[in-house]
Amino acid sequence: MTTPPIPASRAREAWLLAATFLVAVAGLIYELIAATLSSYLLGDSIRQFSLVIGIFLSAMGVGAYLSRFVAQPLPGFIWAQILLGVVGGFMAPALFFHYALLGSVAAPLYTMLIAVGVLSGMEIPLITRALEAIGAFENRFENVLSVDYVGALVASVCFPLLVIPHLGLMSASLAFGVLNLLVAGLSIWLFREHVTRIIFAVWAVALIGAIAGLVQSERLVAITEAQLFEDDVILTEATPYQQITVTRYRDRTRLFLNHSIQFDSLDEHRYHEPLVHPVMALAPRRNNVLILGGGDGMAVREVLKYKDVETITLVDLDPRVTEIFRDHEDLAALNAQSLSDPRVSIQNGDAWLFVEGSEQVFDVIIVDLPDPKNVALSKLYSRQFYGLLMERLSAQGLMVTQAGSPFFARQAFWSVVTTLETTRNPQGPGKELGVIPYHSYVPSFGEWGFVLAGAHLPADRPPALPEGLKYLNPEVWQAAQIFGADTDRVEAEPNTMQSHPLVAYYLDGWDYWFR
Structure with missing residues (x-):
């Protein structure tokens, strides 16, 4: 038919x-x-x-x-x-x-x-x-x-x-x-x-x-979202970069990006104090500070506890995150209105492009970027990127990066350490960078790791910490540098732009525990 x-x-x-x-x-x-x-x-x-x-x-x-x-x-x-x-x-x-x-x-x-x-x-x-x-x-x-x-x-x-x-x-x-x-x-x-x-x-x-x-x-x-999140959702917004969700229960506020927790106001001090204060307290100078990531302003809040800080440059990819935590009254209170401080300059853009295009020299660099879940993020944990950061540090400058969990993604954490150890030292050609790996227990995340690095590490001495910290003290800092048998160093390749072993280390580690 x-x-x-x-x-x-x-x-x-x-x-x-x-x-x-x-x-x-x-x-x-x-x-x-x-x-x-x-x-x-x-x-x-x-x-x-x-x-x-x-x-x-x-x-x-x-x-x-x-x-x-x-x-x-x-x-x-x-x-x-x-x-x-x-x-x-x-x-x-x-x-x-x-x-x-x-x-x-x-x-x-x-x-x-x-x-x-x-x-x-x-x-x-x-x-x-x-x-x-x-x-x-x-x-x-x-x-x-x-x-x-x-x-x-x-x-x-x-x-x-x-x-x-x-x-x-x-x-x-x-x-x-x-x-x-x-x-x-x-x-x-x-x-x-x-x-x-x-x-x-x-x-x-x-x-x-x-x-x-x-x-x-x-x-x-x-x-x-009522099903996804335990607490009341007070803000949710999709941006070109991510899904932003903020929840609250009584006096407890939590930030989720793409449904992954970024901080809990009950314990975020156990993350941000170890991230910021060792590098700030050990740095000989801290007049000019660069923070990559950390658009919630918590790291900026901790940096501002040092009176000799003159400028803080905050680079975060998503402008809505920095806007929300600067302009939303309740959320700005969590970072003590730090993003409105006149010493703080907010630059919204890609961290790599900013560092590559900047000619400014910083005394302290704090890297608070997302975990290396994919190649796009892994490049920010690569030997090449760390080399760029070293070029932006002053002669005695120090940097620190969050480096994931040495417990859940053990090999990934030690890959970051190895990467920094093998990064070119601009102050001493042929010499390795000085590196200090350490960790902190954050209930929302579990055991979490950080790596401090510089061309010249200061002599081993207790850091002169500011008063009023909720968690970190000289004794905690000394203990933070000691790793247990299940988190201690394992063999791991350095992360480079050519190989990116860090992504596989990270995914394999978290998949082992949670998939």
């Missing part, structure tokens, strides 16, 4: 090409949402983005092949849009709820990703066949493909600049689900003589559900 011809019109031709553009935008947005969600919830963004892209493209290939079995291209295209509106639109809500309730997300994520990929892969062949069916021979396959690629470009540019900052993941998923359903709806109207009542009924129910979900998206976010 042959398919009856579809009457041609310029409006129908133009619409099918416009639909190609719109569905290309929506399809790539779904792919980016899946990749972002997987990196948020599963970690290791490079691995997750690679997996998502590979699976999505493979699924599209399967969809393109399966499209040949669709007898009527136009109803098939409409069905694909309805299903994409449902599966793609509700992907983020479904995955967040699944993660909140069951603590896992990989299986449903990849299942939904494959479904979206298959449906997206069917679109171009079906649209091309529909154009041929209405006699639009000038709109050949290469023209449709060109429009599709332009749509992909628009989506890739808009996702970090507009979609995430203004919608967030959950609302974006639902909004583009509505877009797919609107494409289906206009196609139903333009080709109504070839559409059954069943298609119209299913489309109407799906559209109502997607719009209702979009309208209630803020409530869905609140319900999900």
Whole structure:
């Protein structure tokens, strides 16, 4: 039985090409949402983005092949849009709820990703066949493909600049689900003589559900976060860089970035005091201080306890973090309004680019950057980056970096130590840097490690600590340099831009304990 011809019109031709553009935008947005969600919830963004892209493209290939079995291209295209509106639109809500309730997300994520990929892969062949069916021979396959690629470009540019900052993941998923359903709806109207009542009924129910979900998206976010976090969520925001969440219970405040805890106000002093005070107290001079990371201002608060500090340059990638902890009254109180101090200069940008482009010399450098979960972060723990930092230190200057857990990721911690030991010493060519590894127990994190380094370490003496510290004292500092049998030094390769062994050390260590 042959398919009856579809009457041609310029409006129908133009619409099918416009639909190609719109569905290309929506399809790539779904792919980016899946990749972002997987990196948020599963970690290791490079691995997750690679997996998502590979699976999505493979699924599209399967969809393109399966499209040949669709007898009527136009109803098939409409069905694909309805299903994409449902599966793609509700992907983020479904995955967040699944993660909140069951603590896992990989299986449903990849299942939904494959479904979206298959449906997206069917679109171009079906649209091309529909154009041929209405006699639009000038709109050949290469023209449709060109429009599709332009749509992909628009989506890739808009996702970090507009979609995430203004919608967030959950609302974006639902909004583009509505877009797919609107494409289906206009196609139903333009080709109504070839559409059954069943298609119209299913489309109407799906559209109502997607719009209702979009309208209630803020409530869905609140319900999900109530399941994810033990305490009340007082602030949540998606930025182009990460998901920021702040929770509170009574006088206890916690910061989560991408759902990973960054500090708990009950015990953050057991992290920030060991991070800041040994290097500050041992440095011969501390007039000019550079802090990389630490956008919450806690490290700045500790540095400001030294009266001879003249300038502090804080470099943090995400401007919203520094804005929130400077301008939000309750959160600024946690860092004693340190980010508003006139001695503090906030630079929002990439730490590597700042250090590479700066000509300023600092007496103390404090590195409070995220853990080396992927290659993009691992480069900030590399011999090359530490070499750049040494160039920015004054002759007697000292630096310190947080270095992860010597208990949970033991080999990763000692890799950081080895990396610093083998970094070029600009003050003594051919000589190693002086390095002091030490650790502190932080209840929110467990045993945590730090590494202090410099071209010339001062003589072994108790640091002159400021008064009023909650945890650190000279005796604690001496004990912090002693490692137990289960955290003591193990063999580990230095981390370089060429090899990045640190990523594998880190992931293997944490996976052993928590996966």
